[in-house]
Amino acid sequence: MNIIPNKTRPVFPFTAIVGQQEMKLALILNVIDPKIGGVMIMGDRGTGKSTTIRALADLLPQIEIVEDDMFNSHISDYELMGDSVKKQLEEGVNISTQLINVPMVDLPLGATEDRVCGTIDIEKALTEGVKTFEPGLLAKANRGILYVDEVNLLDDHLVDILLDSAASGWNTVEREGISVRHPARFVLVGSGNPEEGELRPQLLDRFGMHAEIRTVKEPSLRVQIVEQRSKFDSDPYFCLQEFQDKQNELKHAIIKAQDKLPSVTIDYDLRVKISEVCGILDVDGLRGDIVTNRAAKAFAAYQDKDQVSIDDIREVITLCLRHRLRKDPLETIDSGVKVKQVVDSVFDF
Incomplete structure (x- = not known):
């Protein structure tokens, strides 16, 4: 293409x-x-x-939206639809759509x-x-x-x-x-x-x-980043062409994961261990538990799996919990070391 x-x-x-x-x-x-x-x-x-x-x-x-709609309304999902579109649907009005x-x-x-x-x-x-x-x-x-x-x-x-x-x-x-x-x-x-x-x-x-x-420290990687940016600035369309296959591959992987997500499951034992980690880390509320479960399912779907594994949880749990450990506004956010230590002990690594 x-x-x-x-x-x-x-x-x-x-x-x-x-x-x-x-x-x-x-x-x-x-x-x-x-x-x-x-x-x-x-x-x-x-x-x-x-x-x-x-x-x-x-x-x-x-995405497909109702044509000229100020809210980018979905044509069939009521949760993503403005009131005027709902009213038109109830009245049987024929609604046009467009892709944006x-x-x-x-x-x-x-x-x-x-x-x-x-x-x-x-x-x-x-x-x-x-x-x-x-x-x-x-x-x-x-x-x-x-x-x-x-x-x-x-x-x-x-x-x-x-x-x-x-x-x-x-x-x-x-x-x-x-x-x-x-x-x-x-x-x-x-x-x-x-x-x-x-x-x-x-x-x-x-x-x-x-x-x-963090800023990349390795000289060879820094050079790679600078060269990539220079290449794009000098000829953006050639650069886009060069990465088109990878872009399409990632786009299809995301679409596939979105379709697969509703069918991904997570065992009760793993859900208990996620909550155990949150409890040991003294995470306030249940938002940490909920987000970690969601993120683990999304990661499993992204890996084209039907069931969440321990490895999937390990990939996402630091991202979901590290910012929930800070109780005092003057404290700094944990880099993730504390979360990893607790995860290793709970999941017996």
Whole structure:
């Protein structure tokens, strides 16, 4: 398949990104199962966080939406459908659909609550009796990826709104007794530099996964990264062509995993051991248990397996738990050593 140059700016291919396996795995698993709850990526400046996230969005297969719908409504899934589309279906209206690229929405640091959630035109509602809603970024992100760079610098109130919508899959806007509710099911990806401060433990816990990335130290890998980037900058379409087969391979693997996910099972004994690990680590609440179970199933599906194994759990459990150990905002996040030690003892390694 030839890459035909077009007017849109080419995106660096996901499969051309060297290293940063932890970040790439966390993103892929959240795309396979968005209910994992998103990922917080913390790492040094210039380590390719933004590049990787945009590359993943570009890699994903197109989605079918109701034509000209402001919420990217699904044609048959009620959980991903706006109220107007539901009403049309109930009235037997013939609805047209279109294919679009997976939405990739950037949340600017200075965004207001109205910009994020959307606004209701009160004047029009009172004078004309028409409920007019101006969609915000949460509406545009439905069925896509919402990316917040420097999330640790974002106002806590806005972070709360994002996390609530990501967890429930819905956004509700209320003004002067008028209420609008719409689907907002997206993969929430936050990134930041730990030098600029961590998120509060209560907010951090709401992210399904936490990926930690560091600047590559090995000279040969650094050279490889620089060469890859230079090659893309000088001739992006040749670079895209070079990685097209790998891109298609990964895309098909993700689609296959999404289809397989509902049938993947995890033994009761393994679920008990996951909860035992969470108990020993003194993880607050049950979110750690739930996310680890979901992530292990997503990883098993990604490996084209019907049943979760101990190895699958070991691959994902650090990503799911390391950020839940911090009780004091002044503490640093565990690198994963503590989680691995407990996992080894519980699973008898």
